[in-house]
Amino acid sequence: MTLTGWFEVVRIWENGQLQIKINEDFAPFLLQLKDKGHYTQYLLVDTVKLKSKYSILLYKLMREADKDNGSSIAIVQGTPDEWKEWLGAPESYTYGRLKDNILNPAIEEINLEIGDMDLELFQTRRGRAVVQVEIHNNFIRNKRY
Incomplete structure (x- = not known):
């Protein structure tokens, strides 16, 4: 069994910009959700x-x-x-x-x-x-x- 977080790095700058790096082990699962239709989009x-x-x-x-x-x-x-x-x-x-x-x-x-x-x-x-x-x-x- 492997436990992992969603993100490897989250950087927030003073101007409000945000940089996020998705965890390499988790990325394939997260990125395939849209292709399989297993997600809900809302604002x-x-x-x-x-x-x-x-x-x-x-x-x-x-x-x-x-x-x-x-x-x-x-x-x-x-x-x-x-x-x-x-x-x-x-x-x-x-x-x-x-x-x-x-x-x-x-x-x-x-x-x-x-x-x-x-x-x-x-x-x-x-x-x-x-x-x-x-x-x-x-x-x-x-x-x-």
């Missing part, structure tokens, strides 16, 4: 606009679901328990608390701060219980009317 400038850790995690999930870069509606779906796991919500949260304290505030913050996201929450019920939660990003680039 740092977007994530710094978001204050809540839940908003940041939801933002990343939505970017991961947007495989065609805004050409169609991106959807993330899962059970309430999966959403709790993905967003790191307290285990003790009921779905109602998850929705009121985490999902709705995160959706509201993302819709307010991120220009190419228009998130909407959908629920599927079985009886009175919510069994499926979907969040759609309704923003589509280059919409033609």
Whole structure:
């Protein structure tokens, strides 16, 4: 087994410039991610606009679901328990608390701060219980009317 860090050298100059040298052992794995499609691209400038850790995690999930870069509606779906796991919500949260304290505030913050996201929450019920939660990003680039 080999353990390694991502970078061999990181230099920061007073003018704000940065020089990074990727560790030779790690570089092949990091550089092949893009070729295999095993990465998610998002803008740092977007994530710094978001204050809540839940908003940041939801933002990343939505970017991961947007495989065609805004050409169609991106959807993330899962059970309430999966959403709790993905967003790191307290285990003790009921779905109602998850929705009121985490999902709705995160959706509201993302819709307010991120220009190419228009998130909407959908629920599927079985009886009175919510069994499926979907969040759609309704923003589509280059919409033609």
